Amino acid sequence: MSGLCADIFESSRTISYVETIGNKADTLHKYISWSEERILKRAYELQVRHFLKKLNIKKVELAIDGKQDLYYGENGSLNVRQIKHENGADEAWEYVVISIIHPVKIPLMAVPYKQGDDLDKICIELLEYARSLPIIIVKILFDRGFYHAHLIDYLESRREGRPLPYLIFVPKNEAVKEYIEKTKGKLGIFKHQMRYKKEKSSWKPATTIVVCKDVGKNKEGEPYDWVFATNLKPSRRLVRDYRKRWNIETGFRIMEEGKIKTKSNSPLVRFFYFLLRALLMLVWVMNNIIRVFMTYKSYLRAVEHRLRVVAKYKPPPTQPLY
Numbered sequence: 001m002s003g004l005c006a007d008i009f010e011s012s013r014t015i016s017y018v019e020t021i022g023n024k025a026d027t028l029h030k031y032i033s034w035s036e037e038r039i040l041k042r043a044y045e046l047q048v049r050h051f052l053k054k055l056n057i058k059k060v061e062l063a064i065d066g067k068q069d070l071y072y073g074e075n076g077s078l079n080v081r082q083i084k085h086e087n088g089a090d091e092a093w094e095y096v097v098i099s100i101i102h103p104v105k106i107p108l109m110a111v112p113y114k115q116g117d118d119l120d121k122i123c124i125e126l127l128e129y130a131r132s133l134p135i136i137i138v139k140i141l142f143d144r145g146f147y148h149a150h151l152i153d154y155l156e157s158r159r160e161g162r163p164l165p166y167l168i169f170v171p172k173n174e175a176v177k178e179y180i181e182k183t184k185g186k187l188g189i190f191k192h193q194m195r196y197k198k199e200k201s202s203w204k205p206a207t208t209i210v211v212c213k214d215v216g217k218n219k220e221g222e223p224y225d226w227v228f229a230t231n232l233k234p235s236r237r238l239v240r241d242y243r244k245r246w247n248i249e250t251g252f253r254i255m256e257e258g259k260i261k262t263k264s265n266s267p268l269v270r271f272f273y274f275l276l277r278a279l280l281m282l283v284w285v286m287n288n289i290i291r292v293f294m295t296y297k298s299y300l301r302a303v304e305h306r307l308r309v310v311a312k313y314k315p316p317p318t319q320p321l322y
Helices: 002-014 027-033 039-055 119-132 149-156 172-184 236-241 246-256 267-290 296-313
Strands: 059-069 083-085 089-102 108-112 137-141 167-168 187-193 196-197 202-203 208-214 225-229
Touching: 002 167, 002 296, 027 039, 039 108, 039 149, 059 083, 059 119, 059 267, 083 149, 083 246, 089 119, 089 246, 089 267, 108 119, 108 236, 108 267, 119 137, 119 149, 137 236, 149 167, 149 196, 149 202, 149 208, 172 187, 172 208, 172 225, 187 296, 202 208, 208 236, 246 267, 267 296
Parallel strands: 059 137, 137 167
Antiparallel strands: 059 089, 083 089, 089 108, 167 225, 187 208, 196 202, 208 225
16 A cells, blocks of 8 residues: 555656556556545545644635646546647646635645536535535635626525625626726726526526726736625725635646646546645645645655655554655
8 A cells, every 4th residue: 555655656746647657556546436526525525624623724715716637538528628729638627626725725625527517506515515614714716717696696695694705806798898987996896786597597696896997007018907796895905815816826836746647537536636636735735834844846755755665664654644
C-alpha cells in the first residue's frame, strides 16, 4: 500500500500518468470501480471536517467555480463537456468546486459536471453541503457564469432564518447596459426581478444590481464598469471583496502543479484522482500551518520519499502526513 501511495505522489509531483509510474494502477482502478461517487464524497468530507476542527476555522468566505481537465481521447461520451478549442482539445472533464478562499485557501468539495447536467442543481448541492459544515458563511462569490435566476432564488431563500450572503459578477446583457447608462455617479443601485420556470411553474426571484462605474481600466485602457448581483450592502467596496474570488483560481493553479494524470476513461476513476489532488492540497495547507512551511512540490517530494522508505523497511508509522 505504501508503495502504491508513493507511486501516486510521484505521479502528482512529476505530472505523469499513474499507469507509467508503477504496475499497481490497474488494481487500484478495479477497486475504485467497486465504489460509488457518494462514498468518495463522504470520505473527502470526513477529511474536511477534521481539517476545520483541527484549525478551529469558523467564519469563512467561499467561492464556487468550475475546473476543467482537458480530454484528448475519443470515448468520453456524455461524461465530458464540449469546450472552446484549447491546446488541441475540444472536450474536458469538468468539476464544480466549492472552496474556502479566506482565511485559508482549501477546496471543500467537488462535483462532476457532465454533459446535460443542471449547473444550478450542482451549486445548490454544494451549498447544502457547506451549510452542514461547522462554519459561518460570511459571503459566497461567483463569476458571471453563475448568474442564474434559479441559483439566486435559492440564495435569497430565508432558510435557517436568513438568506445566504452572495456576490455574483453579472454579464453585461441589454438590461444591465441600461442600468449602467442610468448610473450618473460612481455607484448605481437597482432592484432587479428575474424569472425562471421549474416543474411547470414560474418563479420570480429578485436581486439587487450594483453598478460600480470607472473602476480600473480594461485592456484597451478605457474605464471599466463592474456590475454585481448581491444581497450585501451596496458600495464600491464590493469590487475589492470580489477580487478575493481569484483565490480559488490560485488554488486551481496549485492543484495543476500536482495533477495526477491517468489514461482511464472511467468517470469514477477520474473523480477519485481529482478529489485526491484536492486532498493533497488540503494536507499541504495543514502542514504549512501546524508544522513547517514547504513549497507544494517540496511537500510532495518529502512525502513520496517517506512512503518509499516505509514501503522498503515497513517501520511502524510515527507521524501523520501533515
